[in-house]
Amino acid sequence: MNQKAEKPMVTVDIVVFTVKNGDLNILLVKRKFNPFKGKWALPGGFIREKEEIKKAAARELEEETGVSGVYLEQLYTFGEVKRDPRGRVITVAYFALVPDDKFRLRASYDAEDVQFFSTKSLPLLAFDHKEILQYAIERLRNKIQYTNVAWSLLPSAFTLREIQDVYQAIWGRHLDKRNFRKKLLSLGLLRSLKRHKRGSRQRPAQLHSFKSTRPIELKRFF
Amino acid sequence: MNQKAEKPMVTVDIVVFTVKNGDLNILLVKRKFNPFKGKWALPGGFIREKEEIKKAAARELEEETGVSGVYLEQLYTFGEVKRDPRGRVITVAYFALVPDDKFRLRASYDAEDVQFFSTKSLPLLAFDHKEILQYAIERLRNKIQYTNVAWSLLPSAFTLREIQDVYQAIWGRHLDKRNFRKKLLSLGLLRSLKRHKRGSRQRPAQLHSFKSTRPIELKRFF
DNA sequence: TCAAAAGTGTTGTGTGTACACCCATGT
DNA sequence: ACATGGGTGTACACACAACACTTTTGA
Numbered sequence: 256m257n258q259k260a261e262k263p264m265v266t267v268d269i270v271v272f273t274v275k276n277g278d279l280n281i282l283l284v285k286r287k288f289n290p291f292k293g294k295w296a297l298p299g300g301f302i303r304e305k306e307e308i309k310k311a312a313a314r315e316l317e318e319e320t321g322v323s324g325v326y327l328e329q330l331y332t333f334g335e336v337k338r339d340p341r342g343r344v345i346t347v348a349y350f351a352l353v354p355d356d357k358f359r360l361r362a363s364y365d366a367e368d369v370q371f372f373s374t375k376s377l378p379l380l381a382f383d384h385k386e387i388l389q390y391a392i393e394r395l396r397n398k399i400q401y402t403n404v405a406w407s408l409l410p411s412a413f414t415l416r417e418i419q420d421v422y423q424a425i426w427g428r429h430l431d432k433r434n435f436r437k438k439l440l441s442l443g444l445l446r447s448l449k450r451h452k453r454g455s456r457q458r459p460a461q462l463h464s465f466k467s468t469r470p471i472e473l474k475r476f477f
Numbered sequence: 478m479n480q481k482a483e484k485p486m487v488t489v490d491i492v493v494f495t496v497k498n499g500d501l502n503i504l505l506v507k508r509k510f511n512p513f514k515g516k517w518a519l520p521g522g523f524i525r526e527k528e529e530i531k532k533a534a535a536r537e538l539e540e541e542t543g544v545s546g547v548y549l550e551q552l553y554t555f556g557e558v559k560r561d562p563r564g565r566v567i568t569v570a571y572f573a574l575v576p577d578d579k580f581r582l583r584a585s586y587d588a589e590d591v592q593f594f595s596t597k598s599l600p601l602l603a604f605d606h607k608e609i610l611q612y613a614i615e616r617l618r619n620k621i622q623y624t625n626v627a628w629s630l631l632p633s634a635f636t637l638r639e640i641q642d643v644y645q646a647i648w649g650r651h652l653d654k655r656n657f658r659k660k661l662l663s664l665g666l667l668r669s670l671k672r673h674k675r676g677s678r679q680r681p682a683q684l685h686s687f688k689s690t691r692p693i694e695l696k697r698f699f
Numbered sequence: 700t701c702a703a704a705a706g707t708g709t710t711g712t713g714t715g716t717a718c719a720c721c722c723a724t725g726t
Numbered sequence: 727a728c729a730t731g732g733g734t735g736t737a738c739a740c741a742c743a744a745c746a747c748t749t750t751t752g753a
């Protein structure tokens with residue numbers, strides 16, 4: 256190995272997904288400083304000297320949303336030489352899956368605002384964050400085909416309608432209710448609770464929960 | 478973003494796969510310097526100041542094997558704080574797929590030897606390279622299920638037996654010849670050549686080539 | 700003539716997909 | 727009573743998996 260290399264800076268950026276009323280949303284922060292002051296960007300920041308990379312992502316996520324213990328997976332490392340006008344900055348991108356009911360947004364030191372946006376109507380993004388986001392959506396779409404990660408987007412008790420909405424939001428297309436339920440229930444990984452979801456002005460829906468929350472590889476899923 | 482962070486060093490490491498007589502092999506280099514002097518390690522090195530990360534991986538690969546233009550994909554970024562005794566070193570791992578007939582190994586400045594090893598009988602590896610390698614194998618196994626990347630491991634003309642061997646080497650299990658051929662041919666992506674592979678003391682096998690080499694996403698593949 | 704790999708079809712089983720009606724509730 | 731989403735079953739098409747024998751060559 257040749258030690259002559261100049262050291263780049265290394266950051267983490269996090270694509271935080273949630274599903275809000277049937278729509279896939281991601282978290283953005285409004286930058287308080289240059290470059291891209293006033294523009295929306297993915298939450299993120301520098302990795303500390305003796306901090307594991309994933310820990311850094313979890314810390315940044317916790318700072319912006321107050322949530323911890325959610326699904327967090329490394330996505331890809333973006334390092335184009337000129338992606339940051341300040342110099343060589345390599346960013347390790349992560350994506351997080353957060354249930355709609357869990358977070359409490361907070362502005363932070365370098366963000367003047369924090370907000371969820373529907374992936375259907377996004378503002379212009381700073382840096383190469385649009386590319387990162389597209390990559391994250393693609394990964395999520397692929398991943399729900401052979402894992403149960405999408406479940407991380409749900410609260411602990413949910414209706415079958417709600418879980419179908421999560422899949423539809425990610426896929427961006429409608430699924431047949433009967434086929435969806437048949438397939439999902441045949442996996443044998445749900446427990447149906449005694450309780451029903453009341454309060455809407457329709458027939459109350461049976462609530463369900465997962466027997467286990469840990470990640471599972473499925474043969475194939477839709 | 479908080480600028481107080483100490484800059485880590487950033488390297489690339491490459492897992493170079495090939496299939497040699499029915500066995501999945503990877504390229505290792507014997508380290509000439511400390512740390513881990515004399516131990517086998519993945520080829521790799523530092524990213525240069527104004528060099529794209531993938532370019533760095535391609536350059537290191539070319540230096541050790543003389544090949545270029547092969548399949549090269551970013552795998553994962555490993556950054557455990559203490560993975561390198563010299564200090565904080567974050568490595569962006571790549572994997573490459575190289576046809577058996579293409580390379581010409583060369584020792585380089587910091588490697589005293591370069592050699593392919595069967596994944597069935599590997600030496601002890603330096604750093605966390607065992608972990609990187611396991612991750613790469615897992616990724617390759619998953620990837621052949623829904624893409625045609627494995628084709629990058631074949632020469633331009635090959636027999637159906639040879640392509641089956643590639644899949645079997647990666648999967649680590651035997652596949653039924655008739656089912657394999659039926660599935661593969663039904664994709665309509667092969668062209669059967671006029672030539673036959675003679676010279677072995679069995680019946681000559683029809684040679685084939687790919688109509689197109691570019692990467693394709695398949696619905697599912699074995 | 701023998702050894703070794705090439706080549707070739709059929710059948711059963713399981714999984715995905717398409718599709719329509721009645722039910723329970725709140726207003 | 728009515729609007730709204732909840733809940734349920736069947737039939738067809740397709741893909742995967744299991745399985746054995748004949749052919750062609752070189753030695």
